[in-house]
Amino acid sequence: MNIKELITKSSKEQREALINKEVSALELTNAVYEQVEAVDGTIGAYNSLTKEYAIETAKKVDEKIKNGEKIAPLAGIPLALKDNINLKSYPTTASSKILKNFISPYDATVTTKLKNNLIPVIGKANLDEFAMGSSNENSAFKIVRNPWNLNKVPGGSSGGSAAAVSAGEATIALGSDTGGSIRLPACYCGLVGLKPTYGRVSRYGLIAFASSLDQIGPITRTVEDAALLLNVISGVDEKDSTSLNQTPPDFTKDLKNDLKGVKVGYIKELCSEGMSPDVENAVKKSIETYKSLGAEIIEISLPLIKYSIAVYYVIATAEASSNLARFDGVKYGYRTNSAENLYDMYVKTRAEGFGDEVKRRIMLGTYALSSGYYDAYYKKAQQLRRLVKQDFDNAFKKVDVLLSPTCPHTAFDIGSKVEDPLSMYLTDIATITANLAGIPALSIPVGLDKSGMPIGLQLQADCLNECKLLNVAFKLEEVVQFNYSTPSMTLV
Ligand code: GLN
Numbered sequence: 001m002n003i004k005e006l007i008t009k010s011s012k013e014q015r016e017a018l019i020n021k022e023v024s025a026l027e028l029t030n031a032v033y034e035q036v037e038a039v040d041g042t043i044g045a046y047n048s049l050t051k052e053y054a055i056e057t058a059k060k061v062d063e064k065i066k067n068g069e070k071i072a073p074l075a076g077i078p079l080a081l082k083d084n085i086n087l088k089s090y091p092t093t094a095s096s097k098i099l100k101n102f103i104s105p106y107d108a109t110v111t112t113k114l115k116n117n118l119i120p121v122i123g124k125a126n127l128d129e130f131a132m133g134s135s136n137e138n139s140a141f142k143i144v145r146n147p148w149n150l151n152k153v154p155g156g157s158s159g160g161s162a163a164a165v166s167a168g169e170a171t172i173a174l175g176s177d178t179g180g181s182i183r184l185p186a187c188y189c190g191l192v193g194l195k196p197t198y199g200r201v202s203r204y205g206l207i208a209f210a211s212s213l214d215q216i217g218p219i220t221r222t223v224e225d226a227a228l229l230l231n232v233i234s235g236v237d238e239k240d241s242t243s244l245n246q247t248p249p250d251f252t253k254d255l256k257n258d259l260k261g262v263k264v265g266y267i268k269e270l271c272s273e274g275m276s277p278d279v280e281n282a283v284k285k286s287i288e289t290y291k292s293l294g295a296e297i298i299e300i301s302l303p304l305i306k307y308s309i310a311v312y313y314v315i316a317t318a319e320a321s322s323n324l325a326r327f328d329g330v331k332y333g334y335r336t337n338s339a340e341n342l343y344d345m346y347v348k349t350r351a352e353g354f355g356d357e358v359k360r361r362i363m364l365g366t367y368a369l370s371s372g373y374y375d376a377y378y379k380k381a382q383q384l385r386r387l388v389k390q391d392f393d394n395a396f397k398k399v400d401v402l403l404s405p406t407c408p409h410t411a412f413d414i415g416s417k418v419e420d421p422l423s424m425y426l427t428d429i430a431t432i433t434a435n436l437a438g439i440p441a442l443s444i445p446v447g448l449d450k451s452g453m454p455i456g457l458q459l460q461a462d463c464l465n466e467c468k469l470l471n472v473a474f475k476l477e478e479v480v481q482f483n484y485s486t487p488s489m490t491l492v
């Protein structure tokens with residue numbers, strides 16, 4: 001296999017080539033940079049490159065291989081890091097003007113783990129500003145184009161991470177998911193995206209959007225790669241008080257288990273109406289596949305889903321308004337140069353530094369938390385959040401995993417929803433509840449629609465049941481045999 005082909009494969013094939021010395025980690029990394037050079041002017045997946053670090057890491061991997069030492073399972077595998085996760089001495093911008101010149105003073109815990117595993121970080125991947133959005137059109141710097149069709153959005157907010165993997169500009173990626181931001185881009189770009197159980201992965205060094213919902217997770221070409229990357233990043237962290245004190249299992253251990261007797265529940269409210277016909281067919285076909293694999297199919301009703309968007313947009317904006325208060329021109333990044341006094345400096349810095357969507361959310365959240373409205377909005381939303389969790393608890397007494405589309409439709413045209421935030425918010429109808437409930441959820445490609453755009457199926461499991469989730473996804477992947485090669489991968 002030549003190296004141009006190799007960069008479009010899964011980590012498994014790349015590792016084999018590394019171990020067999022058919023290619024060096026340095027050559028692999030350089031080939032990925034060549035692809036970035038060739039396509040990223042069009043795709044826009046990266047805000048910045050971290051070449052020095054990537055090359056240095058690749059060389060360390062080669063040294064180990066040369067000395068006959070064992071290397072970690074993902075050592076030498078090129079990774080795209082969402083630009084809201086710190087990598088020491090490199091920029092972290094969250095795709096916001098307010099952090100445009102910010103250099104990370106420390107490593108996020110996940111980044112330290114990447115370093116310990118000698119995983120080369122190719123660059124910092126574009127995103128919706130502060131991870132707020134579903135299309136990556138809210139980046140203050142540039143939009144990201146979907147490698148399957150350059151006129152379509154890649155999904156958001158981790159659009160750069162997904163587009164990078166999809167276009168051969170990285171093999172694996174890390175994104176963050178507050179309401180669907182890993183799963184939606186994975187869905188739109190024909191990739192696997194996994195949001196782990198809340199607390200499974202440390203959030204230390206991730207720029208906070210909504211702290212009770214945010215989780216870092218993998219975006220990859222295969223289910224096995226997602227499991228391998230989760231092995232790297234998960235585990236308790238004393239620097240994050242919400243990280244779970246649980247020793248993570250080997251997430252690859254159950255991948256190949258057969259599905260006889262496994263109970264798969266399809267979510268009635270998401271699988272009965274509102275989908276595009278192609279998505280609906282793909283969901284039906286997946287249900288049939290699971291039947292043929294020996295799973296038991298059960299209908300599950302989650303009636304509170306209809307409130308989930310409203311609940312999410314109260315809680316997420318409330319937390320965001322508080323988290324983003326720290327960007328005041330004093331401590332980090334941008335400061336206005338026309339202030340008359342301290343208050344004026346705060347106001348102008350924030351007015352000039354934040355984009356429209358971020359401002360909209362800060363205003364919404366501040367309103368929801370203000371005295372007189374707190375009980376009516378924030379408290380009500382928290383009460384409903386509890387009920388949503390209860391619905392899931394009851395569902396998981398009956399089934400092992402829940403199935404639905406990841407999104408009722410495939411990727412939409414760039415520009416088609418920017419003027420209408422509510423219709424943008426609705427793209428998250430299927431993904432948001434997993435964050436409210438803290439459960440793990442995954443998107444896996446199951447086919448293409450008539451216009452050639454990828455369709456994603458969402459699977460969800462109870463807290464800490466990632467192994468089951470990955471197993472159920474892996475068995476479907478074996479049948480679907482999705483071909484994740486995109487037109488952009490062949491642009492070189
Ligand atoms: N699209 C959702 C939002 O705009 C989710 C974003 C996310 O998961 N970071 O808030």
